[in-house]
Amino acid sequence: MTAHRTPDPRPAPNPAPTTGTPPEGTDEEPGAATAPPRLAVRGLTVRFRMPGGRSVAAVTDADFDLAPGECLVLVGESGCGKSVLASALLGLLPGNAEATGTALLTDAHGATELLAAPETELARSVRGRRIGLIPQSPAAHLTPVRTVRSQLEETVRELTGVRRGAGLRAAAERAAARAAFPAGHLDRHPHQLSGGLAQRAATALALAGDAPLLLADEPTTGLDRDLVDRTVDELRRHAEAGRALLMITHDLAAAERIADRVAVMYAGRIVELADARRFFGTPGPRHPYARGLLDALPGRAFTPIPGMPPELGDLPAGCAFAARCDRATMTCATLPAPRDGVACHHPVPPEREPDRARTA
Amino acid sequence: MLELRDITAGYDRGAPVVRGVSLTLAPGEAVGLLGPSGCGKSTLARVAALLHRPDAGTVVLDGTPARGWRHRAPREQRTAFGVLFQQPRLSADPRLRLADAIAEPLRATGRKDQIPTRLRELAPLVGLGDDLLARRPHEVSDGQLQRACLARALVLRPRWLICDEMTAMLDASTTAALVAVVESYRRESGAGVLAVGHDRTLLERWCDRTVGWAELGAATGMPDVA
Ligand code: SF4
Numbered sequence: 001m002t003a004h005r006t007p008d009p010r011p012a013p014n015p016a017p018t019t020g021t022p023p024e025g026t027d028e029e030p031g032a033a034t035a036p037p038r039l040a041v042r043g044l045t046v047r048f049r050m051p052g053g054r055s056v057a058a059v060t061d062a063d064f065d066l067a068p069g070e071c072l073v074l075v076g077e078s079g080c081g082k083s084v085l086a087s088a089l090l091g092l093l094p095g096n097a098e099a100t101g102t103a104l105l106t107d108a109h110g111a112t113e114l115l116a117a118p119e120t121e122l123a124r125s126v127r128g129r130r131i132g133l134i135p136q137s138p139a140a141h142l143t144p145v146r147t148v149r150s151q152l153e154e155t156v157r158e159l160t161g162v163r164r165g166a167g168l169r170a171a172a173e174r175a176a177a178r179a180a181f182p183a184g185h186l187d188r189h190p191h192q193l194s195g196g197l198a199q200r201a202a203t204a205l206a207l208a209g210d211a212p213l214l215l216a217d218e219p220t221t222g223l224d225r226d227l228v229d230r231t232v233d234e235l236r237r238h239a240e241a242g243r244a245l246l247m248i249t250h251d252l253a254a255a256e257r258i259a260d261r262v263a264v265m266y267a268g269r270i271v272e273l274a275d276a277r278r279f280f281g282t283p284g285p286r287h288p289y290a291r292g293l294l295d296a297l298p299g300r301a302f303t304p305i306p307g308m309p310p311e312l313g314d315l316p317a318g319c320a321f322a323a324r325c326d327r328a329t330m331t332c333a334t335l336p337a338p339r340d341g342v343a344c345h346h347p348v349p350p351e352r353e354p355d356r357a358r359t360a
Numbered sequence: 361m362l363e364l365r366d367i368t369a370g371y372d373r374g375a376p377v378v379r380g381v382s383l384t385l386a387p388g389e390a391v392g393l394l395g396p397s398g399c400g401k402s403t404l405a406r407v408a409a410l411l412h413r414p415d416a417g418t419v420v421l422d423g424t425p426a427r428g429w430r431h432r433a434p435r436e437q438r439t440a441f442g443v444l445f446q447q448p449r450l451s452a453d454p455r456l457r458l459a460d461a462i463a464e465p466l467r468a469t470g471r472k473d474q475i476p477t478r479l480r481e482l483a484p485l486v487g488l489g490d491d492l493l494a495r496r497p498h499e500v501s502d503g504q505l506q507r508a509c510l511a512r513a514l515v516l517r518p519r520w521l522i523c524d525e526m527t528a529m530l531d532a533s534t535t536a537a538l539v540a541v542v543e544s545y546r547r548e549s550g551a552g553v554l555a556v557g558h559d560r561t562l563l564e565r566w567c568d569r570t571v572g573w574a575e576l577g578a579a580t581g582m583p584d585v586a
Binding site for chain 1: 396535559
C-alpha cells in the first residue's frame with residue numbers, strides 16, 4: 001500500500017489530528033470539540049469457556065462511544081450479556097472468560113486500553129478512581145465489618161484529598177445525601193441495612209469517588225419508583241458535570257428518564273443504538289426486538305414478545321431474534337450487520353408508523 | 361371472599377409494621393396493593409396467604425376464620441393459596457429440577473398421579489419447554505425461574521393468588537408474559553388475585569382496583585428503610 005487509503009467505515013476512536021484548523025486548546029482538554037470520547041468500545045467480544053469444550057457467547061462485537069457529559073443506557077433482559085460487558089470494562093471477568101476487541105478510556109490521566117491493561121494498573125488507578133462502579137449486588141461491594149460512614153470517609157479521603165476532621169465528615173455526609181442515603185443510618189453496618197438502603201450506600205460510595213466515567217449496573221434494583229427517580233436524577237446531574245455515565249438496566253422507565261442515547265442488547269449483541277428521545281418518542285425503536293420491549297410496558301400495549309431469548313451457548317447462525325420476530329424472512333438466516341445503528345435486515349422504516357396490528 | 365379484618369402484624373410485638381388494616385377480595389377480583397418498600401405490604405401479603413400469624417385481627421376465608429398458620433393451617437385452607445415472591449431464587453429449592461419444583465405441591469398433598477397431566481398443561485402456559493424443565497435453578501435465568509414459580513403456584517388450582525412484587529426483577533416482556541398467565545388463570549378459574557407492588561402503572565393496568573397503602577386505615581411501617 002502506498003498513497004491510497006481505504007476509509008474505515010467505523011469512526012476511529014482516536015481521530016487523527018486535523019491538518020486544517022488547529023484544535024482550540026493545545027493541551028488535552030476533556031470536553032473540547034476535538035477530544036476523543038471518554039470511552040470508545042470497538043468489537044468488544046466476550047466468550048466463556050465451558051466444560052466439554054462448549055463456549056458461551058456472552059457479548060459479541062459491541063461498538064459504541066461515550067462522550068464526557070453523556071449518559072448511555074444499555075437495556076435488555078437478564079442474561080442478555082449486559083452485565084458481562086460491564087465486567088469486561090472493569091477487568092472483572094472470571095477466569096474462564098476471554099475478552100477481545102478494544103475499550104479505550106480517555107480522561108485527564110491519559111488514555112488506557114482497558115482490555116489490554118494489566119490487572120495491577122486496573123486495581124491501582126482505574127477501578128474506583130477513573131471508573132466508578134455502582135454494582136448490581138451492593139451487599140458484595142460494601143465491607144461488612146465497617147459502618148457506612150467509615151467506608152464513605154475512607155473513599156473521600158483516598159480519592160479527593162480531603163484529609164480529616166469536620167471537612168471529611170461533611171464531605172461524606174454530602175455524598176450520602178446525594179444518593180438519598182439517610183444520615184441517621186450512616187453509623188450502621190451493611191448487614192443492618194435493607195436491600196434498598198445498601199443500594200443507596202453503594203451509590204453514595206461510587207459518587208464520592210468522583211470518577212470521570214461512572215458505570216452503574218442495575219443501580220435501581222429494589223428501589224421504589226420515587227427513589228428510582230431520585231437516584232437516576234442524581235446520576236444524571238453527575239454526568240452533566242462533565243463525567244460520562246454508562247448505565248445498565250432492565251428498567252425502561254429509568255432509562256427513559258435519564259438517557260441521552262439507548263443501546264438495546266439482545267442475545268449478547270447491541271441490536272439498536274439510538275437517540276433516547278427518538279427511541280422513546282417518535283418515531284420509536286426500529287429494531288423489532290426493541291419495539292416489542294417497549295410494547296410490553298404496562299403504560300403501552302402490555303403485550304409480551306412471544307417466546308424466550310436463545311441460549312448464549314447455542315445461538316443460531318443468523319439473527320438471534322428470528323424465532324420470535326414477526327418481520328423475519330429467509331434473509332434473516334444470515335447475520336444482519338448494523339446499519340445506521342440498527343442490526344436488522346428489515347428494520348421498521350423511520351418515516352412511517354408501522355402496521356401495529358397483530359395476528360394474535 | 362378473602363377478608364382481612366383489622367390486621368396488626370410484624371416481627372416485633374412492640375413495633376408492628378401493619379396496624380389495624382382491613383382489606384376484602386371478592387372471588388374473581390384482582391386487587392392491587394400499592395405502597396413503598398418497607399411499608400409492611402409484604403407482611404400483609406404473607407398474612408393473607410396464611411404464611412405469617414398476625415398479632416391481632418382475623419383472616420376469613422370464604423366465611424371460615426383462619427385458625428392456623430403455615431404448616432399448621434388446615435390443608436384445604438393452605439392449598440387455597442398460590443403465592444409468588446419477588447426473588448424466585450429465595451423461594452425455589454436449588455436442588456430440584458424445574459419440573460420437580462412445579463410438581464412439588466402435588467407430591468406433598470398426595471396427588472402424584474396428577475403430575476404428568478398438570479405439567480403438560482402448565483409448562484406451555486408459562487413458556488417452559490422440556491429442556492428448561494430438566495434444569496436446576498442455577499442453570500436458568502431469573503425470568504425463567506419465575507415462570508417455574510408461577511407454574512408451581514398454579515399447580516393446585518388455588519382460589520387465591522398472592523403476588524408479592526412478582527415482577528420487580530423482570531424485564532418488560534417477561535413481566536407482561538407472566539401477568540398475562542395470571543390473568544388467563546383468573547378468567548378461567550374465577551380465582552381472586554392480590555397483587556402487591558410499588559409500580560402504579562403496572563398495578564393499574566393489571567388490576568380491577570388498586571388501593572394505596574396509606575388508604576388502608578391506620579397503616580404504619582418504616583418507609584424510611586426501603
Ligand atoms: S433481522 Fe430479521 S429476524 Fe432479525 S430482527 Fe430483523 S427482521 Fe427480525
